[in-house]
Amino acid sequence: MAKKVKIGVLGAGRIGRLHITNLVQSVPEAEVVAIADPFLNEDAVAFAQGLGITKYSKDPQDIFENPEIEAVFVCTSTDAHAEMIQRAAAAGKHVFCEKPVHTDLNEIRKAIRAVEDAGVKLQVGFVRRFDHNHKKVHDVVASGKLGQPHIIKVCSRDPDHQPMEYIATSGGIFMDMTIHDFDMVRYLSCSEVTEVCAYGAALSGQGYDKYNDVDTAIIMLKFENGAIGVIDNSRASHYGYDQRTEVHCDKGCVQVANDLDDTAMISTNEGVEVAKPTWFFLERYNNAFIQEAKDFCDAILHDTAVPVGSKDGLMPVAIAMAAAKSYQEGRSVKLSEILA
């Protein structure tokens, strides 16, 4: 039988279980050897057993010390990500880490140095890069057949509000939500962001302003290759998970629309109705989650570069910080101010 990557998973919450399920059922290149979660409960144990995973503990150290394990999936709470990366690197394990690595650039840099020093791979979980639609946009741009990119556009709207308790500790819309889009514009432009300017507003009446946060934002961006771009965000579309991207280039434009629940069109005297965009991000990006795990395993098995690496972990956080600064100070902010 083909060689498999033996994996330990840190964190068995929602996103941890998603990755575990995918690795077991849909990634033949992977074998989940053990799970560690400080809050491991009966439910998590049953989940593990149901998938045939027999090693589980509350101590991550059990993963790091297991010589059989080659790679770890870091699916803990965000504030532990950077530390886990460093411990994994110290133990010589390759790392897949959920986004963001950290909200402090220096912590990210420390984590990056750790993996570089250890000579292990680090892949960051910007899953949308593996989506059939956005990947097609990227591939067309990267192919060069439309020439140089001029305008990068991302429309990204969540289906509905998160609870306000979540918002209170989210880090703000730019770090919590737009961060995916900041990764996306880097991916689609095949370039780096050099400057941003953000407008935002709390329009929903849900109380975002109590946390100095907004529910609606537009962010303009400049890129190293000369292109300019724009992201628009809403915390609540009400009609589904709106995920549209577009790049206009020298010779034309490539754009993608939303995935819909079905292709039905119902036409009556009252009007014509079509399906809503897929609502849940886990459902919308289901295949992308599987693909990123496969690609991570492939990079290990063939010792090639991971598709989303260290710099991809650092830059979106820096852009989010620039966007937040731009919004607060009412001016355009260069990335060099943040990265200096």
Added chain:
Amino acid sequence: MAKKVKIGVLGAGRIGRLHITNLVQSVPEAEVVAIADPFLNEDAVAFAQGLGITKYSKDPQDIFENPEIEAVFVCTSTDAHAEMIQRAAAAGKHVFCEKPVHTDLNEIRKAIRAVEDAGVKLQVGFVRRFDHNHKKVHDVVASGKLGQPHIIKVCSRDPDHQPMEYIATSGGIFMDMTIHDFDMVRYLSCSEVTEVCAYGAALSGQGYDKYNDVDTAIIMLKFENGAIGVIDNSRASHYGYDQRTEVHCDKGCVQVANDLDDTAMISTNEGVEVAKPTWFFLERYNNAFIQEAKDFCDAILHDTAVPVGSKDGLMPVAIAMAAAKSYQEGRSVKLSEILA
């Protein structure tokens, strides 16, 4: 842990492996206990082992005699379907059988009697009923909110020609290909077909006429509830697996378009390009294959009716016979002529 349906699979060819993979990876309600295939080879054994299945043999009797097994999946060659159903019924096993049950109505009737006598369930593998698109059309019609159906339309075209050796023994386009559409029109109309009239032509130059077969067909249908309908078929669309359905009713119309590989639109001075319909039927109906297996298991676990039962195994074959007769005799043919 929740009770699972313990399953034996007869036949480990392409469609058998599809079901086995789905049952193991995507149907938590199922457990594949054993596989039997008279042509079992090393490759099939490796496949079984890779999925953790430890019992496999060349003799179906090993399945029938295994008291642990509650249900069988009949994925053998078509001519063995009816016999396998009868043997499974005799052994007290529930049966999921790939379509068609048989091409002889009496053999189908014998198989149906066998399961009825044994008091076991029989589900027939008309997988398209479980597709998100066609199911939506059915559900809208069945809800009655558009009133009575008037026109049932199915456009069904394969992406490309099968090898001529396949065509030689296929039983002809109506029994081999349109049979899915005959099931579909019954499903979408929520009624029974009473009469058909078929036009056909061998236009591709591939040699279908050598086998008294056609590559292109249109079949009109009448239904018990007064509706009329039409199916159009081609053996080779060249642009993908074209699967469109539509029902026009008292108050309006519901229709579905094809699933596409992605939603990309590429616009240049040369033109605007969008994605092709998904090409392979296994990919196009992937989720539907999983859903039909889940629903079969659910029906067993809760002792409820299977979603596609004995009559659904019989009627499409009868309609295919009527269509073939209509094409050969150049006249409209009533189902009563066939079923008498």
Added chain:
Amino acid sequence: MAKKVKIGVLGAGRIGRLHITNLVQSVPEAEVVAIADPFLNEDAVAFAQGLGITKYSKDPQDIFENPEIEAVFVCTSTDAHAEMIQRAAAAGKHVFCEKPVHTDLNEIRKAIRAVEDAGVKLQVGFVRRFDHNHKKVHDVVASGKLGQPHIIKVCSRDPDHQPMEYIATSGGIFMDMTIHDFDMVRYLSCSEVTEVCAYGAALSGQGYDKYNDVDTAIIMLKFENGAIGVIDNSRASHYGYDQRTEVHCDKGCVQVANDLDDTAMISTNEGVEVAKPTWFFLERYNNAFIQEAKDFCDAILHDTAVPVGSKDGLMPVAIAMAAAKSYQEGRSVKLSEILA
């Protein structure tokens, strides 16, 4: 100034006024010199004056005897069409005649002979050939770039029922409504119909059956070039004027969707709504009416063949007769039976 075709219009009812308005406002190649209508009333006179037309009478003979007039538009009631063609031909005028020329093949043949003997042009008003969508389908087929046509499909549904008094004298769905589609399939296939088989049903409860008529019909067709086809009709879509055509060929398929009132998509939690197909045929085919008049004038000015000629006046009527016979006798009917 460029030479204009001087035109007399026979009939100032709805369709007559449509043509007059178009000729005056949108066809620079035409000049409407005079109007004749036996039922000419004050309203029609005001209409004519409003467009600067100063000659109007109740007697068609005033048109035929006017030496200035080169061409006539026959927009009278259907039963007078053939006679008007013959009188116009006898007077040496070119003729544009609304469809159908007559519902009796011999009357049509007499009219055709008259224009042939007189050496004048006859164009028949099958306006849909001039529509941007259907013309595109035809042009793609005619270009040969998709190879030979295999399947011709027309979906044609009126937005809502006509009054039953209209139905009583309409000549039946095949002669009154499907006749446009019979012309369309000839146009799209670039071939001639050789055989038809029709299913029909009165499903709306409006009373079509009292007149031995149906509100719903499907007609299969065979063509000289080997292609087969199907038309589906409904007297009442309830969602708009449904006008879709499609041709599947050797190498692929060309199809057109409906024109919509606008491209708006309104997405809310309740669903996603798009615009209905354009409702009124005069609005839907507005540009096509202008184009057919332009092309008629061009054919006269440059003495070239009209785009829709004598045979196009005859054949759809013959096909409609075959379809009616097929429906009544419950069998497939060859065109040779009708044309013999």
Added chain:
Amino acid sequence: MAKKVKIGVLGAGRIGRLHITNLVQSVPEAEVVAIADPFLNEDAVAFAQGLGITKYSKDPQDIFENPEIEAVFVCTSTDAHAEMIQRAAAAGKHVFCEKPVHTDLNEIRKAIRAVEDAGVKLQVGFVRRFDHNHKKVHDVVASGKLGQPHIIKVCSRDPDHQPMEYIATSGGIFMDMTIHDFDMVRYLSCSEVTEVCAYGAALSGQGYDKYNDVDTAIIMLKFENGAIGVIDNSRASHYGYDQRTEVHCDKGCVQVANDLDDTAMISTNEGVEVAKPTWFFLERYNNAFIQEAKDFCDAILHDTAVPVGSKDGLMPVAIAMAAAKSYQEGRSVKLSEILA
């Protein structure tokens, strides 16, 4: 016959002839009495005669002194617009003026004062407000059924570059091209712009930078009602005249796609091709040009407010100035800076 508005047209260039043709052929409420153009040539005279217009001169004064004329269409070069408005107002004529009124706010204010003092109407030619698509977006927002607007989006791209001689004197992309979009966002938001921030780039290699101009621009906007918005522009889409608008609101989103030349979809093994957006703005907005002229005449005939008035002439110019300032100074600019 119904009363008509007697109109004099100033300027018989491309846009003047467009309005003249529409007024004569498609606006029954209007009568074009006379044309004046300082560069009147034989060609223009032939054009006028061809439409039955018998009065034409090189001196606008002939229009202003004609007591029969109630209203003038100002279709001269841009720099003469404001003066013509004032002379028309002094002569007691209602005015339809092409956009922009002037590129100097004080000149616009003088023109506005003149029409106010004279008690005549002034309509400004922001034609896109009369387009079926954009009007639908506006109407949905204005209806309030989606709640308050949050995000206003306009994508506006010309099909191809203008000659560089045109660019040299165009006044820059914001005043020449985006000005339409500045009007559009005011129209769609049902509010006023309070602040803008513009990014721009010369990416095409056509030499826009020689004129301190750009070919690509993105402009963020804030509105009085709290909404935020964004416009993206390109001088050259290469695939057609790209005109998409969208408003996201409290309860959902309304958006419009481009009008296409036809609805054809051609599917082959090489790919699936659909039609390009309509290329020429005169063709794309043909019906809108007619509608704005009708609405202007209606406002005069019924003495009601014009749909696009004085403030609509002033504000887009002010926003364009703010955008240009933002681009030059690299900062967000409040409208109050410009309007003070």
